[in-house]
Amino acid sequence: MRKINLILLFFILATIGFSNQILLQNLRFNGNPPQMVIDVEGNVKPKYNISYDEQNRYLFVEFLNTRASSNLKNKILNGSYVKNVQVRKYKNSTGVFIFFKNNINYSARYWSNPTRFVLNFDKNKAKKEYTIIVDAGHGGKDPGATGFNRYHEKDLALKITKYLKTNLSKDFNVIMTRSNDSFISLSGRPNIGNKYKGDFFVSVHLNSNSSSQANGADIFYFSRTESNYAKKVAAFENSVGDKFGENADDITLIMGQLFYKKNKEVSAKVAQNLVNSYSKKLRMTNRGAHGANFAVLRGFDGPGILVEAGFITNTSDISKIKQAKYQKLAADEIAKAIKQHFY
Ligand SMILES: [Zn+2]
Structure with missing residues (x-):
């Protein structure tokens, strides 16, 4: 009861x-x-x-x-x-x-x-989620490659990155490692990227060759293993450090290696997508995406790519890249590939 x-x-x-x-x-x-x-x-x-x-x-x-x-x-x-x-x-x-x-x-x-x-x-479009580090190769006392036509790699790279900044700024916070003709060491570039907690690093360059026949676009990503061709390109881009007496920054290197595998995977995918769309849009030879040991990518604590936007030593490539219209087109393709990765 x-x-x-x-x-x-x-x-x-x-x-x-x-x-x-x-x-x-x-x-x-x-x-x-x-x-x-x-x-x-x-x-x-x-x-x-x-x-x-x-x-x-x-x-x-x-x-x-x-x-x-x-x-x-x-x-x-x-x-x-x-x-x-x-x-x-x-x-x-x-x-x-x-x-x-x-x-x-x-x-x-x-x-x-x-x-x-x-x-x-x-x-929330007003609120930008990600930070992209935009790096114009070379600069200041380091002109990079110079074409027979006296175009300097550092100048053309800077022009492309300025268009790239304009485009990316619509969706991302953008930090430029340099926005004028100044010299920054190789390890100084990823250091800037890490300082601003960058989510992606993109370095823009122009390729060169002793033969004026060599032409087309390559996109590189950081890899400890590399092909002979990739090794050659990386050796040129890395030579800045030797030329201007730079010592490798150990902490920076270790930072970059922490997430090596994941970053490599992401970077390789963006590089592959980009080289396909870029070569198509700019009607350039597609030279592919390659893994290479670039000092400028090695130290960054996140995924990144290095764009060789065409050959400064090739008449056809340079006739395009010297024009503002193509510099913008190149920048728009690079921005598109980065956006595709994030959104
Ligand atoms: Zn370069």
């Missing part, structure tokens, strides 16, 4: 406890426009608090005096915006955590008939 009374009492208390708690019964995501919808039982719209943590990219919605149906709990979803969703029940409220892949803008409101909570969100 006593036992039955206790059960009855519990049942009555539970009923009272639940009676004014509103049931949240279904949670779903729509793709276009991107939104999260929670169906609410009945006509009452529960009060809610909403807050967004920009640092950790999660949105927290707390529905007061509600309970969650079982299909609302611990829901894990994958989409182009959302990493995962977690539902937590506490006291008389339900908390919904939505973890986003990128920073977002959001707005929320209730809709009636049937009652539902709708959270609209979109990528």
Whole structure:
């Protein structure tokens, strides 16, 4: 008898406890426009608090005096915006955590008939997520390669990187290792990248050869193993250090090696995509993507590529690259490949 009374009492208390708690019964995501919808039982719209943590990219919605149906709990979803969703029940409220892949803008409101909570969100374009380090090869006392036509690699590389900065700045924070004709050591370049916590490093150069026949574009990424051809190009680009008495910076090298494998994978993919689209767009020979031991990429703590945008010693290549129109075209292709990697 006593036992039955206790059960009855519990049942009555539970009923009272639940009676004014509103049931949240279904949670779903729509793709276009991107939104999260929670169906609410009945006509009452529960009060809610909403807050967004920009640092950790999660949105927290707390529905007061509600309970969650079982299909609302611990829901894990994958989409182009959302990493995962977690539902937590506490006291008389339900908390919904939505973890986003990128920073977002959001707005929320209730809709009636049937009652539902709708959270609209979109990528926050004003908030730039990533930093790209743009490096114009050579500079100052180091002219890089010089064509028979007296074009200097350092000047053409700088022109391309200026267009590259303009393009990338629409979507990224951009740091230039140099924006004028100044000399920066090889290890100084990745050091700048690491100081600004760069997410990607791109170094722009022009190739050269004793034969004016050699032509086309190559894209390099950092690799400890390299082909003979890649070794030759890297030897030229690395010779700046020897010429101007630079010692390798051990800490920088170790930093670059920490995530060697992952960075190499990412860089190789961007390099391959870029060399294909670049050579097509600029109508240049596709010389491929190669792994090489470049000092300028080695020290950077993240993925990166080195673009040989054409041969300064080839008439056809230089007739394009000397023109602003082609410098911009080259920059736009490089920017496109980087954007594809991030977005
Ligand atoms: Zn160079």
